[in-house]
Amino acid sequence: MDRKRILINEKEPHEVGDLRKALVATGYDVRIAESSAQTLELIEGFKPNLLISEVRMPVMDGPHLLQEVRNRPATQALLFVMIGKLRTVEERVNILKLPIDDYLQKPLDIDEAVVRIDNLIKEIELLSASSQPRWRGFNGHLSEMNLVDLLQTIEVGKKTCVLKLRAHGKEGQVFVTEGQVIDAELGGLQARQALLRMFTWSDGTFQVELRPHERTRMLTIANRDLISEGLTRQHRWRQLTAQLPPLHAQVMLAPAAAPPANEEEQALYNLLENGAAKRLLELVEENPADDLRTLTVFKKLYDRGAIQAVQTASTNKNGESTQWLKRLQEEVQTRSAAPVDALFKAVIRPVEQAPQPHERRRADRRQQAGRRQDDRRSGLLRKLYLNKSELLMIREKLSH
Amino acid sequence: MRIGEIVIIGSNANEKQRFLAALSDDLALTTPDFSFGRLTINNQLLLHLYGITVHPDAKPLSWDLLGAKMLGCIVLFSWQDLASFERVKPVIDHLTTSFRTAVVVAAHLNHENMPDSELFHNGGIALTPEGKFAFCDVDNVESARRVLLSLIDLLIDRSD
Numbered sequence: 001m002d003r004k005r006i007l008i009n010e011k012e013p014h015e016v017g018d019l020r021k022a023l024v025a026t027g028y029d030v031r032i033a034e035s036s037a038q039t040l041e042l043i044e045g046f047k048p049n050l051l052i053s054e055v056r057m058p059v060m061d062g063p064h065l066l067q068e069v070r071n072r073p074a075t076q077a078l079l080f081v082m083i084g085k086l087r088t089v090e091e092r093v094n095i096l097k098l099p100i101d102d103y104l105q106k107p108l109d110i111d112e113a114v115v116r117i118d119n120l121i122k123e124i125e126l127l128s129a130s131s132q133p134r135w136r137g138f139n140g141h142l143s144e145m146n147l148v149d150l151l152q153t154i155e156v157g158k159k160t161c162v163l164k165l166r167a168h169g170k171e172g173q174v175f176v177t178e179g180q181v182i183d184a185e186l187g188g189l190q191a192r193q194a195l196l197r198m199f200t201w202s203d204g205t206f207q208v209e210l211r212p213h214e215r216t217r218m219l220t221i222a223n224r225d226l227i228s229e230g231l232t233r234q235h236r237w238r239q240l241t242a243q244l245p246p247l248h249a250q251v252m253l254a255p256a257a258a259p260p261a262n263e264e265e266q267a268l269y270n271l272l273e274n275g276a277a278k279r280l281l282e283l284v285e286e287n288p289a290d291d292l293r294t295l296t297v298f299k300k301l302y303d304r305g306a307i308q309a310v311q312t313a314s315t316n317k318n319g320e321s322t323q324w325l326k327r328l329q330e331e332v333q334t335r336s337a338a339p340v341d342a343l344f345k346a347v348i349r350p351v352e353q354a355p356q357p358h359e360r361r362r363a364d365r366r367q368q369a370g371r372r373q374d375d376r377r378s379g380l381l382r383k384l385y386l387n388k389s390e391l392l393m394i395r396e397k398l399s400h
Numbered sequence: 401m402r403i404g405e406i407v408i409i410g411s412n413a414n415e416k417q418r419f420l421a422a423l424s425d426d427l428a429l430t431t432p433d434f435s436f437g438r439l440t441i442n443n444q445l446l447l448h449l450y451g452i453t454v455h456p457d458a459k460p461l462s463w464d465l466l467g468a469k470m471l472g473c474i475v476l477f478s479w480q481d482l483a484s485f486e487r488v489k490p491v492i493d494h495l496t497t498s499f500r501t502a503v504v505v506a507a508h509l510n511h512e513n514m515p516d517s518e519l520f521h522n523g524g525i526a527l528t529p530e531g532k533f534a535f536c537d538v539d540n541v542e543s544a545r546r547v548l549l550s551l552i553d554l555l556i557d558r559s560d
Contacts, residue, residue: 152442235556386402386404386471386555387559388556388559390402390404390445391552391555391556391559392556393445394404394441394447394552395549395553395556397441398545398548398549398552399549
């Protein structure tokens with residue numbers, strides 16, 4: 001069986017003489033390079049299984065050598081152990097934040113160093129044997145951690161990774177470097193467009209691969225702004241979907257639908273032509289426009305009665321709104337609720353007089369707008385001192 | 401650090417305190433009339449939760465000062481003791497008419513008596529643009545959070 005190879009980058013070879021002897025005695029083939037340039041050269045021919053480098057090297061120091069190694073496809077997964085005489089905890093913590101596999105403090109405890117190096121190499125052998133990928137990471141379901149949660153977590157840890165999201169039969173990728181999102185792709189969508197689409201995914205799976213990548217930065221927006229936009233979109237998505245048939249409900253053009261008023265409406269008409277019934281989610285996915293925009297246009301058509309839900313036992317056209325009023329009244333009537341009943345009476349009209357959902361919302365908005373104007377005149381409107389993004393952050397936290 | 405202040409008003413000191421305990425990461429102060437807890441949202445944002453008991457023997461409070469300052473308010477009463485609603489009702493009236501404060505009126509029910517209707521679990525029932533009604537179980541973290549979530553939704557809708 002081939003001996004495993006270890007390359008040591010050390011400007012003072014005598015400082016690692018004992019380590020070399022101990023590693024050779026353990027069964028490794030060990031070579032020492034006295035500069036980072038020589039190390040890079042040797043990597044190609046010697047093909048080490050593990051590289052040990054002193055932090056402080058002339059010309060190209062350990063962290064720069066690491067960057068070079070990680071940037072090369074052939075060596076991006078090479079085991080990398082840093083050694084050095086870092087005096088402060090802060091310096092050591094900074095080194096440990098780099099994508100290295102271990103750090104050993106000089107003067108080296110030879111026994112400890114050999115065991116650690118041996119363990120790393122064996123760990124990789126085990127991973128290779130079980131055909132597992134070299135990268136580490138974690139995975140889960142988007143209903144438990146959505147894209148916003150994931151980006152916040154990755155940002156805090158300043159991780160470099162590739163984040164893969166799968167939902168609705170599609171796979172998207174988000175590329176993160178040291179906690180910052182630098183690019184994304186989803187089918188034909190790139191960068192921001194891809195990311196915005198994936199922000200609304202709440203049903204699907206994710207996989208975080210903690211590994212370097214060679215993606216070029218296409219996104220220059222700060223994570224905070226991206227997350228804020230993501231939260232806003234999630235909220236808007238929830239608002240819209242709450243007013244529409246379920247996303248899995250089948251929808252179709254109404255038999256006597258009026259002609260489309262614009263190109264956006266025409267696009268949805270085209271997807272539903274010849275009496276085709278489609279799931280609302282399919283419609284959103286198939287329409288090339290932004291998903292929120294598609295839902296907004298859909299809602300207009302739905303409110304106008306141009307598109308309708310295909311009635312089934314579980315969904316009906318506007319059943320939900322009248323149902324909840326009925327259920328509310330039934331619930332309240334079954335309890336002796338004198339004061340609370342009185343509270344409700346002011347706002348609940350009899351079911352037969354209940355307006356259509358869109359009419360009720362318009363009326364509410366008009367009422368609210370009117371009140372706000374009155375309030376401004378009388379100076380009563382209190383200024384909210386948390387902004388919308390902050391409120392959305394609170395919402396996000398409470399929803400989990 | 402940005403701080404949002406939310407007031408929880410109840411006529412029953414014990415129920416109000418249990419509700420606050422269910423919501424807070426850190427219940428820093430509890431007295432019969434006044435309790436205080438914190439809920440950390442992230443490293444930049446914190447909610448301060450003030451619990452205030454409204455009953456004839458409680459210390460008088462300047463509702464005008466509070467009304468002008470708070471982000472929103474949760475008013476608790478016991479569904480089994482409807483007289484408790486009468487005790488908090490003047491505060492609701494004052495806050496909503498004078499300050500247009502966002503208010504969620506929450507009726508405490510024991511968990512086993514909670515209606516199984518989805519209506520009572522998802523976001524509360526909108527009464528007016530300022531107010532919602534919700535059922536809750538003051539001992540249940542999830543239930544208490546849903547009430548707070550209803551209040552936050554009211555505030556988000558207003559910020560649109």
